[in-house]
Amino acid sequence: MNDPTGRPIDDTDDLPGAVGGDPTGAPGDIVAARGAQEERVAGLVSAVGGGAPLVGIVMGSDSDWSVMSAAGDVLGGLGVPYEVGVVSAHRMPRDMLDYGEAAARRGLRVLVAGAGGAAHLPGMLASVTSIPVIGVPVPLPHLDGVDSLLSIVQMPAGVPVATVSVGGAHNAGLLAARILATYDQGLYGRLEAERAALGAKARAKGHALRGRLD
Numbered sequence: 001m002n003d004p005t006g007r008p009i010d011d012t013d014d015l016p017g018a019v020g021g022d023p024t025g026a027p028g029d030i031v032a033a034r035g036a037q038e039e040r041v042a043g044l045v046s047a048v049g050g051g052a053p054l055v056g057i058v059m060g061s062d063s064d065w066s067v068m069s070a071a072g073d074v075l076g077g078l079g080v081p082y083e084v085g086v087v088s089a090h091r092m093p094r095d096m097l098d099y100g101e102a103a104a105r106r107g108l109r110v111l112v113a114g115a116g117g118a119a120h121l122p123g124m125l126a127s128v129t130s131i132p133v134i135g136v137p138v139p140l141p142h143l144d145g146v147d148s149l150l151s152i153v154q155m156p157a158g159v160p161v162a163t164v165s166v167g168g169a170h171n172a173g174l175l176a177a178r179i180l181a182t183y184d185q186g187l188y189g190r191l192e193a194e195r196a197a198l199g200a201k202a203r204a205k206g207h208a209l210r211g212r213l214d
């Protein structure tokens with residue numbers, strides 16, 4: 001079955017990673033279309049860290065990287081392999097749809113998507129995949145990121161995006177790791193250690209403040 005542009009429609013209900021038959025009777029077409037789609041997507045991203053990427057960090061422009069790199073820093077520090085790319089919802093919509101549709105099949109388990117202004121990338125990705133999407137509102141000079149926040153956070157029922165704070169890519173990376181850690185004991189342990197270290201740092205700050213007041 002093809003869409004109006006002639007591209008095959010993937011209308012099977014496979015679990016992530018599975019390659020199944022097409023109930024309409026054209027499995028060869030579907031499998032070939034999926035392969036071509038995955039090839040197109042591979043040209044949009046770079047893998048970081050050893051092993052197959054589990055998290056896709058994507059953004060509307062390379063100008064978002066100054067904010068979004070914090071998500072990569074967190075994941076890298078926790079030993080989670082990820083990939084990075086620019087997938088603009090407005091400027092490259094077909095690439096964006098390819099990326100979202102192929103994400104689960106390509107082994108990704110969480111998407112972290114950041115954009116600024118009329119920020120439609122996280123929501124549009126969430127509309128074409130069933131893996132979790134975390135949205136990062138990237139602040140632009142004009143409206144201080146309020147436009148980005150409202151564009152991402154106010155999703156319609158049925159299409160969830162977990163929106164972090166304006167510029168909150170660090171927490172987006174952490175949240176992605178926490179999702180993965182529900183099925184990864186080692187990663188869960190590393191997150192517990194980080195949380196304990198954060199508490200120790202906060203206590204040290206209290207100690208320092210009391211020292212200045214005494």
Ligand code: RP5
Nearest residue numbers: 060061063064115116117138
């Ligand atoms: C958005 O437009 C991008 O996510 C970025 O935040 C903003 C500006 O993009 P550039 O003009 O810097 O490419 O789509």
